[in-house]
Amino acid sequence: MSPAEHNAAPSQQLRIQLLGPARIRRGEHDLGPTMKYRRTLALLAYLAIENRAAHSREHLADLLWPQLPADAGKANLRQVLGNLGHLLSTAGVRSPGLQVTRHSVALDQHPALWIDVHLLDAAPVQICRKCIGSQCSLNPDERSLTDGLGQELLAGFSLPGCEAFAEWLDRQRSFFRQRSIDALHRLADCSLEAGRMDDALDLGRRLETLDPLDELNQRRLMRAYAQHGLRERALRQFETFASLMQRELGVPPDTETALLQKSIAEGTLRAARADERPLASAPSQHHPGTDEYRSLAVLCCECIAPCADPEDGVLHHRNLRRDVIECLTAYGGHAVSAPGQSLIAYFGWPVARDSAPADAVRAALALHRRFGAQAQVRIGLHWGRTISGETPDELGELSETASQLRLLALGGDTVISEHMTAVTGERFSYQPLNATHSGAVYRVTGITPSPVSADRSIMLGRGAEMTHLLAHWSETKAGNGRTVVISGEAGIGKSTLLAHFFRHALSNGGALRAFICRPELRLSPLAPLGGMIEERSGIGPDDPRAARRQKLLDYLQREWPDKVGTAFPLIVDLIDCDGEAMHNKEALFRLLIEMFNDLSSQQPVVLALEDAHWADATTLELIDRLALARLPIMTLVATREELPVRGHVSQASCIRLGPLDDGLAHTLLQALPATAALDAQARDELIRRAGGIPLYLHELATLAGERGHDGAFEDIPYTLQAVLRERIDRIGADAHVLRAAAVLGQRFEIDILAEALGNHADLSPALERLEHNQLLVAEGDGNYRFTHALIRDAAYQSMTRVRRTALHLRVATVLTAVFPGVAEKRPEVVAWQATSGGDLRQGLFWWDKAGRLAARRQAATDAVAHYRNALQIAESHPELTSTATTMALMFDLGDALILSEGFGSLTARKLMERALDIAVRSDDSTGRFMALARLYQSDSSHCEHARGLETAQLLHDSATNNSERMFALFALGNSNFWRGNFATSRDALVRLHQLAERAPATERNWFGGRSWHGGDDVAVTGQSFLGLTLWFLGEQTEATSTLANARRLGAACGNEHSHCFALSFSALFERFRGNPTGAERYARMVRSLAERYGFTLWIGVGTLIEAWAQVHQGALAGSALEQGSATVHEAYRGGGVTVLSICAEAQLAMGHPQQALTLIERALLTAEELAEQYYVAELLRLRAEALLLIHGDKQCATARAWLDQALELASRQHAQPLIERILANQQRLNCNDAQGRLQDAHDAIADAG
Template sequence: YRLIQGFFVCRSLGTPVLKGVVAPIEAFEVVEPTGIHTRFEKAVASGLTPLVGREKEVELLLQDWEESKRGPGRVVMLSGEPGIGKSRLLRMLNERTAGERISEFEGRCSPYWRNSALYPTIDFLQNALQFKRGDGADTKFMRLEQQLEQWGFSLPESVPLFAALLSLPPNKRYPTLPMTPQRQKQKTFEALVAFLLRAAEQRPTRVIVEDLQWADPSTLELLELIIEHVPHAHLFVALSFRPEFSPPWAAQPHIRNITLSRLSRDDIEVMVRSIAGGKSLPPGVTNEIATKTEGVPLFVEELTRMLLESGLLGDRNGAYELTSPLPALAIPSTLYDSLMARLDRLGTAKEVAQLAATVGREFSYELLRAISPVEETRLTGALNRLVDAELLEEYLSAPRLGYRFKHALIRDAAYESLLRSQRRQYHSKIAEVLPEHFGDIVEVQPQLLAFHLTEAGLGQQAIPHWRNAAQKAAERSANAEAISHLTNALEILKTLPEDTSRAQHELALQLSLGVSLMLTKGYAATEVEAVYSRARELYNQVGESPQFYPILFGLWAFYAVRAEYKTASELGEQLVSLAQSAQDSALLVEAHAARGNTLSFLGELALAREHLEHAIALYDLKHYGSHAFTYGQDPGVHSLSYAALVLWLLGYPDQARTRSLEALALAQELSHPYSLAFALVHVLYIHRFAYEVKETEERAKELVALSTEHGFPITLAAGAAHLGWALAEQGRGEEGSIHIRQSIDTWRATGSTLFFQPFLLAMLAEAYGKVGSSEEGLTVLDEALAIANNTGERFWEAELHRLKGELTLQSQFQGSQFIIRDGAEGCFRKAIVVAERQHAKSLELRSVMSLSRLWLQQGKESQARQMLADIYGWFTEGFDTADLKEARTMLKRAL
């Protein structure tokens, strides 16, 4: 009865005689729930310490609450040191608004969960859905469907999002959504915000989240999004945190900041008298309390209670007096000492408090019972004593009864009082019980098991659970949390013997860490470079093996996007060699695609074509369609897209168009967003190369929309650059150049400051040329050529020299005509030499046309005609393209 008292209305059935039980035991019948979720009301009735010295803060809270009910929502940021009364103030808000018809959502962050993505949200959802231990996936899906329907959500769109958040397995009716982790995270956030906004449409809604100094990064992101929507709803958000926390969101008109200060001497005296039941304490004792506590309310309360329980004070005529002289050390100097003095007087209850503190600030009765060596009756009695002493408080977290330490400092004191050996023993017991009896918790939050194994000194057993936690976090695009979990695993790994097994485990962890760091820090971050450098060392240690193929592929992708083509080329050769040795066609598809990619950037176009065509020939959608989710993009789309680029460069524009459209069709069939964006980029290239301005503009807008929706900065930059080029071609050169410049900045912001830059800078130079800014264009081309020479990225080098010649001609009125034209001819000749060396016939054609144009102006018709005829005669297709049409026209002029 003691466990449920206050939560349910009960009727006494007297003291029936029970077989085998001598002492009378009163029995009760449960009548109905009371609707109470904490002991707050009971504590008030029995003398809960009143809120002292906070009248102004209470009025501000109530004022903002009332304003949020009538009009735009409000946010209150409540800051203060530990024990200053933040939670007590928020409880006062609940007390003063009791009986109002509202929706309220409360969450509390914890140091145990600071790297568990969206822990407060997941905890709330599990309670709201009444998930029980032992519930199967079908039962959980049924409850999820019912609740989402009540909340007004479309099931096909919302169930997969919430199921993933709750770590439910994929369901036949609700398969995994075809979207990137970042996009899924965005859609999940939108769904959670929509849920709050819908609640606020029905009735005033209050969201309270405490202890943000321990919030996980994803929770802070979600709160930032909620705060943005607060002015547009009847929504009140109260957030509490310690002074060391710095909110990541900017100050806004609807946000109020409240900082709680320490109590004055008068407030301390009022508080002490209240705790003493309205009786006064001797002035000397009160002075000592005021001096030692320095106005921290929690310390005032704990120290006063400690003295009242110590036997040093006696009640005489409605006031307390000292029963004997006050010993010098009778009043502890710190809150920790005060709390420990109280715990020491609780006997067995102290041991229960220490065990509970090992679980965390909050814990379920069920878990504590499973790990406690104490017999259940004694355990219940100990918990009752801790509740009566107001060190713990009970709460209902449906369907489980739970407890929480009244303050985090109480939990910390109990935990820190344990010997290190005892801590390890307790953590070990928790780690043993969790997977055996609480598998549902471990499934959703594997980092909890990993943490207890780590603290128990069982680090090697913890590593796979840290890795599992990181994978789950990465799947939700909670990359900051994933980084933390992987770092924990790597730190443990350092303590293990150095052998091949350790190197293999570290290699897998480092590569997972590299992916998360790329997404959060950017490709050029020093942290990313350190991870991949270490990964390459490890790969060389463990030797080539097909099982490490994705790792080697990840290394290749990293160095390729960093424009470190020499290293990328070596890794590409290793990919091909390993795949051939394994005689694995699945690996060969990826190997040839990667090798063809790198060779195309190096300007080795004929060899690149061979590898890409090999990959295309091996590719089978049925067998390799899943590669998009392992390697980041589909190898068929990858190979077809790059084949389109290479074929155009080699002088086969019709075949190039065919390959680009095949890539697009395949990407659409796959329903893999990044593969679709990748294919669209290369469709854009073919339109632009053919000077199909309107088609380029339309496809660019499509790509920008897709990339924005799914959060693909690289393809977004490519789309924006081509949109800028199309605008410049339509007479909007200044606007177009701004688009291209911004797209280059977007591209470089990802950390990829060199990769593909010559190609983008060439587009910017063209746009500058359209508005007569030839000097700016020439400066840009010098930068592009310097990057090409530095990185070895050669596939667009001929076009850079040709454009430099064209802009040199355009600037002829700014200097000597003879010198400038001679310089332009040199640029055109250089472009032709480069194109010939690369067998880049399309770029050779453009360069010959530019030089022929100049020669025709100089009266060198015969030379121009011969050169044009030679290159034009080489082509066997693409005669309806803009370049070949213009070449025909020029040939006629030269006759």
């Protein structure tokens, strides 16, 4: 089978890798643990390689069990074949490729099997055909071949006592080693020619470990370093190779190698320009000409080396400049020339990195270390947000600031801006300098020990993962080594989980060895191991070579005295600043396995590889070899990308960390001091934007705590900008699709996106790649959403205003022209797109339409938002509309505010005062009536009953049509009811009912608005008030039927606010009647309906009356009374008398007459202040009743006076039910007086006798 046929095999095929440590996988599942016998692997390898013929059972038994009798060997072979057959079987194919007969066994090629060594059966030219452009002809997603190249066949595997098998294995190892070398040469040449320098260096370093004296490969490495911009590394590569040649062979490198070295030193072989080769860290599809916002760290340096001879000075300056550029490039900087002898380097361009600011500071310190002795080095560092396009800093403002800071630096200093210190945090030490016009500045004094992030002390929602790790730790302590891969996106909490586990392990006698991977070291083999050794040896970054070697020697003599002679020459290259080659990898690996074995015999060991997505291939190979050695150590691998790492690490258990749910996110927020002052709504918004990522949540909370509510929820903290931007930069050309999707919002449809891009080609491949990179989630039916709100925000904010505006306008046009159905259903989307696109006339039209649609749906909060947007455009751009239209928007917004906030909305009142002023100035009588009507409603809700009655009469006198007359009659009925003029109220409400019965539904609104949703339906509200009025007048039967009619009309009119009105008044009616069962039924109905639509007032009324009813039925509901009272007061400022009387009645029912009396006194004072007389007679009666309950007969005279006062008022109001209650109280009081006088007489007689 050809390589192409192998690559075309199904994704669930069995993948057998024999190069390097053997791995057998199906999909993501490691099948290694299902292999019962070591000889199963031996048989599999033998059959896979010797696949040109069948092999007799006798031969295989003798090969694998030479010391056993033939029958015993065949019996064992049957068991191993059974295990192998089970291993190879898939759901659809039984033992694919395995041909077993009574006499022979063979393993044929089969589409369900992929075996890496079969690819090396072909010649190198067939393995790596010529590249087309920069795209390798090998499948770029198929890395198994190149990962295995250079590794030993069945690395670390042997069968003791099987000499024939051992000889066969040695021959095959030699064969495949040479085939690997040939293929690596071919691949390395291909990568070098295509400009893929990262691949060329990786492949060349692998070849170097196989044959350090391969001069052809040494020249290739030198060229790759030089063309990668790493000139000094290229020259060091030559020096190291020349020393090795002299030491091993006693000869210098040949002439061609020496000439190459000379051309590199003289600059003849230079680094390829950006337009000649792809940048090391940039996606090949990057388009630097696209303007976009980007956060950059900018370093401006000046290295001046005095020289007496001008010609020598020019050459020296040129060489020094090249060396400085190489140093900056090594730390991820993009260096460009600056005026004079300065250089500017940009960190975070063309691909963002969250470590960019820290990398810039490290680069500055490295420049001082390397060149401070030979030149005067002055450096300025700054960080900020700029527009990048064809150049990193198009406006030049960041570059200019860094240059100014460089001028402040004395020789040997690095001066850093306050902005830069804010993003580098506590990783470096600083000394404050005098402030400048640009703000505070500091001098960098060094690197500080890595601080432990404060939020790592907080770990939530990882109990299962921690339990998993502790179980593996127990196994490790029992002598069974474990490897665990912990994966998840940046900020998900991998480091926090590791920190908590490390504390547990160390506190229980464990030892920790941590390898830290860094992006700038991903091409340096075993750099994480070298960093760990440097830390344990006390080697500092400024230590010279001799001191570094001595500290390493001291460390080895202290910790490993029996291995110093062997260990020092193998390890020294890892910490030697002049050493680049690793000349004996296998010997080093054997040493490290021995050292970890010795350490684990003394105490349990945790080996951690952090940020493994930046690990070099050799480090991953070392981790795998340690795992295969079955040492009693626990290896933890933390990575952002699980699959690439798992491809290198055998037999690993996997833990994938997902986002926190909203409940845990709330708990985490409560534990953060920064959120103490934030309200619940602000916290909910933080949780929505963070999407369950702890780091996002922590940084958003910190920013919100610093800024409060002023823009904190729109910005992205600088600590997250680079993390998010790095994810976007990694997707290359697909970023323009992601940005266009961001313009559509958090969720979008693929059809609309395609039209917006003006590209009718299939977007599915790009969207699938974005989904694969965990930036989008497919929701089905062509709908997608961003995985996190912050990713959408970062993509959106990275675009320039011009680009965003053009896309918004395009989307608005697409929605109205191509997708009119979407526009009609979601006009607010069109409105936002048009407004953001600068078409304010269309924005005004669609915001108005969105407000009306939301109001019809009773979505009060949405209606307020949409009308506000429309009114803002109309008032800021009066040329776009007429005064009448602006006033209509004000009325609609006022109505929506009343729906949302209640009748007492102060915002609505202020808006109506403005509308009335406009109507008077423009002599608009209709507008004046509409504004007055709404102001009347505000007066009524605030119990301005005297002024309200005057306004009601004015409205009645100026009404010109039925709609206005109906509202005026309602206003007269309403004001007279609250003032206790029940007969007058009844007359107005009856006349209203007569008009409303004949009026169409579109006219039966309170305020005469331009659309039916202008207010409540007066047929419903008028009947509701009339029902209560009739009860007070003693017309019980009529009251009951009238309220039933109000409920019927409310349910049928389609206005849910009016329906709530009718249900609330029905609940009040049952309360007046003293029927708690009926009151509770209607209260629950109104609360349920009001909660569905967000009607604050009716939620409060329902809660309050339901609590009243429960109290009268024997249940305690004090907290509900308080809650309902507060809600009603917030929405309806004039509800004081009603609320206080309900609470007073409840307190009496609960047996708390003193609390009731206090509430009654407050209610009477409120009624006197507001001239609200409708319930005063009942309050006076309740006052007398409470007084008697508290003091008994001692206050009979006072109670009688209050009852007389109540009776006089109720009689004047013709309030028959109240009159009957008062008379009953008086009768009981008189009866009690007569009984008291009779008892006094009996007492007197007894005393006389």
